[in-house]
Amino acid sequence: MKSTVSEKATKLELLNFKSIPMRxxxxxxxxxxxxxxxxxxxxxxxxxxxxxxxxxxxxxxxSIILAVSGTVFARLLIGKLCDKYGPRLCYTYLLILGAIPVILLGFVQTPLQFLICRLFIGFIGASFVITQFHTSIMFAPKIVGTANATSAGWGNLxxxxxxxxxxxxAAAVISFGVAEDIAWRYSMVIAGFLCLAMGLIYYFFTxxxxxxxxxxxxxxxxMPMLKKDEVSFISTLKDYRVWILFLVYAACFxxxxxVYGTMDDYLQNRFGLDRSTAGNLVLSFALMNIFARTLGGYFGDLFGKLKGLRGRVIFLALILAAEGAMLSLFSITTSLAVGMIFLIAFSLTVQMAEGATFSVVPFINKKAIGSISGIVGAGGNVGAFLAALFLKSKSAVAESAAINSNSEFGEQVIKAAQTSAAASAVSSxxxxxxxFVVVSALMALAIKFAAAEEEVEVRAIQFSAGDK
Known part of the structure; x- marks a missing residue:
């Protein structure tokens, strides 16, 4: 598509398809x-x-670990590529190349082939970084947090x-006469072609x-040339604020x-829910991304207007501390009704914290937004990986001890003891x-901005406030 000139959007006008930023x-x-x-x-x-x-x-x-691991490295790399080549080409290539392992997954015949495809499919998780980068440079300071949070929340759906x-x-494929046990293969091929189609749309319409x-x-x-971009990347790696945000995003996303990856089993073991009910509850919490992330970005922008860049950091610390408190309170709850209240509150605050994080990211170093987004985004996956290993190890030790101490009894007693031990281990x-999340909130307060940086953003907000 031929390049056209526009200005950064100062409002999130969802139905204004003529606007380049909104499109x-x-x-x-x-x-x-x-x-x-x-x-x-x-x-x-x-x-x-x-x-x-x-x-x-x-x-x-x-296969699960490989998918997450691939995303970590891809997010670190894609941020730098965005700074160098721009989000349009990066997203185009990510979607088109990412479609290949998705399609190939429908043709695998061995476990090894399946694992290899899962590793490379994980690379498309780097799409988050490009999304945040692209919205960051399309929207004015007073609305950028809301735009980032909304695009990320809706994408996470x-x-x-x-x-x-x-x-x-799969049901549609089966209706055409495909055997039910291989419908998953056709479904993955279709998903791959959706990625391929979006790659072409991204190239021609953004x-x-x-x-x-x-x-x-x-x-x-x-725009600065490549050499200046490299200097900016080096300064990014040396900026302590980037690594605090890396930790913060590990503590929220x-x-x-x-939590949601382990919640199905926890709800069954702790409260005796059946698998279907537990799964539907977890899915409903995930769907809160429709609005919860947006709220985090909105309040980040609001605090930014009231208290400058420091205000964005203060709100991030507050909502992150609330997230940690809600999770800890949920963990010690034995009543399902009370537990659901704290779990809903956790879901709301954790997603708001994610939105608030990326209301701060665009202001750290505007010459390296892509690199910073990549590092911070990778923090989320690193946090998930380490937390999952932590819970898995605690559960494994507790379950083994329960099995050994009840080995003289029947299978039903052993199963009950194992279930109780697993619930207690995950609860703790x-x-x-x-x-850990509360400690991360306190560390977030260490993020500081120079007076000159604060002044630049105040002027930018005052300038965009005059736009209609």
């Missing part, structure tokens, strides 16, 4: 949704995959919508900035992934994780 907002949000949809698309079909390929429990867990959407795709594409702006001298793990 970009919709396309990048939908692309992010489809990437998450494809990334976790195999999850609803895992029982079929285990039966079809003969996966062992260890191979099943390894893809990770929950696949639990409903992929079975529907541009890097309101003023045009990176390549054109560098030729005209309106990382904990959300871990949640409590400690909540404490």
């Amino acid at each position: 970009t907002f919709w396309i990048t949000s939908i692309s992010f949704f489809i990437c998450f949809f494809a990334w976790f698309g195999i999850v609803p079909f895992m029982p079929d995959v285990v039966k079809d390929l003969g996966l062992t429990p260890a191979q099943k867990w390894n 893809g990770g929950g919508a696949n639990r409903l959407g992929m079975p529907l795709i 541009q890097d900035t309101p003023k045009g594409n990176f390549a054109d702006l560098k030729i005209s001298g309106e 990382g904990m959300e992934l871990t 793990g949640y409590f400690l994780i909540g404490g």
Whole structure:
């Protein structure tokens, strides 16, 4: 698409499709949704995959770990590439190349092939970084937190919508005469072609900035050249604020992934819910991304208007501390009704904290927004990985002890003891994780901005306030 010139948007006008920033907002949000949809698309079909390929429990867990691990490295890399080549080309290539392992997953015949595909599919999780980068440079300071949070929240819905959407795709495939036990293969192929189609849409219907594409702006001298970008990247790595935000995002997005990844079993073991009810509850909390992240970005922007950049940090610390408190309180609750109140509060605050984090990120170093987004985004996956290992190790030790101490009794007694031990171990793990989140909130307060940085943003907000 031919580059056109516009200005940064000062409002989130969802129906203004003529606006370049708003058109970009919709396309990048939908692309992010489809990437998450494809990334976790195999999850609803895992029982079929285990039966079809003969996966062992260890191979099943390894596939999950590989998918998350691939995302960490991809997020670190894609941020720097965005700074260098622009979000339009990065997203185009990520979607098109990412479609390949998604499609190939429908043709795997061995566990090894399945694991390799899962590793490379994890790379499309880097789509989050490009989405945040692209919205950051399309929206003015007074609205950028809200825009970032909304695009991320709506994109994250893809990770929950696949639990409903992929079975529907499989049902449609089966209606055409495909055998039920291999419908998962056709469903993954379809998901891959959706990624491919969005890659083409991204290339032809977006541009890097309101003023045009990176390549054109560098030729005209309106953007720094490669050498200056490298210096900016080095300074990014040395900026302590980036690593605090890395920790903060591990404490919110990382904990959300871990808690919701273990919540199905916990609700069953702790409160005696059946698997279907527990699964539906977890899905409903994931769907809160429709509005909860947006609230975090909105209040981040509001505190920014009232108290400057320091105000954004203060709100981030407050909402992060509330998240940790809600998780710890939930962990010690034995009543299902009371527990649901704290779990809903945790879901709300953790997603608001994610939105608040990326209301701060665009103001750390404007010459390296992509690199910073990549590092901070990777923090979420690192946090999820470490927290999952922590809970898994506590649960494994507790369950083994329960089995050994009840080995003289019948199978039913052993199973009950194992279930109780697992619930207690995860409960204590949640409590400690909540404490870690509160400590991270206190560390967030260490983020400082120079007086000159504060003054620049005050002027930018005052200037954009005059736009209608």
